Amino acid sequence: MLQEKGFSALETIVIDDGSLRPAPPGVRERFLWVRFERSDRSYGLIVQRNRLARMLTSVYYLSLDDDSFPAAGDLGSAVQFLEGKPDTLGLAFSIILRDEVVPCSVQTPAPVRYYIGCAHLLKRELFLHLGGYADNWYYGEEPEFCLRSLHKGYRVYLYPGVVIRHNRTPVARNLRKTARYYIRNEALVGLIYFPFPYSALRFFNTLPAILRNPEWNAEWPSLIRGWLEAPWCAVRWRHLRHPLPLETFWAWKKLPLPPQGGKTASLS
DSSP states (O other), X not given: OTTTTTOTTSOEEEEEESOSSOOOTTHHHHOTTEEEEEESSXXXXXXXXXXXXXXXXXXEEEEEOTTEEEEESOHHHHHHHHHTOTTEEEEEEEEEETTXXXXXXXXXXXXXXXXXXXXXXXXXXXXXXXXXXXXXXXXXXXXXXXHHHHTTTOXXXXXXXXXXXXXXXXXXXOHHHHHHHXXXXXXXXXXXXXXXXXXXXXXXXXXXXXXXXXXXXXXXHHHHHHHHHHXXXXXXXXXXXXXXXXXXXXXXXXXXXXXXXXXXXXXX
């Protein structure tokens, strides 16, 4: 899809994160413009995303998951928009799921709380300067990084003119692990970055909110385990606690969540 959209002139890296199956025969020969890298073991997407940012030499860093690709829009225009925003870290895009139709109407770019990991555009050197993703986070690393960056005065915009199709599948996903770390990090991000008493409210509201969600509540033992881990992690990582100033926090709370497939991606 990248080749069909005319992006084969761009610096492109594909990392095999220690998979048990090699790339299909002929892939390297067919895509000579792609740099293929393989890790001997799986380090996880957070470590590999940080590694990708260091490996690239480009000014901008377009990150696409292996199940996501551009469906419509002009990435060049997105870059031009980002160049005109010195206080903006990166861009979120319009995300549609497997069977959804590309939207016809295009909204005006506007600030959002964070970007979705399956597809986003970042200022590469700024991403590295701000420390990249926290290696010990696992799942939900994007909101944590965006809140950390907000402390430094950088924000995120939704650029709806670029549409990304996300062919998300539950196959080969460890749902128990995902549920555990999802709720842990939803609670933990509040304990670290929200001013009191909103940090405590975030923690206590996280469990009932997620247990009511049918997408997650089948894994309720993992959810409870992850929720109980959050305060222990907050104590262990108390040196990371940097609550937002109250005015900044309320301005952030008023921002919309990034849309994904007709629904929002996280807690409100």
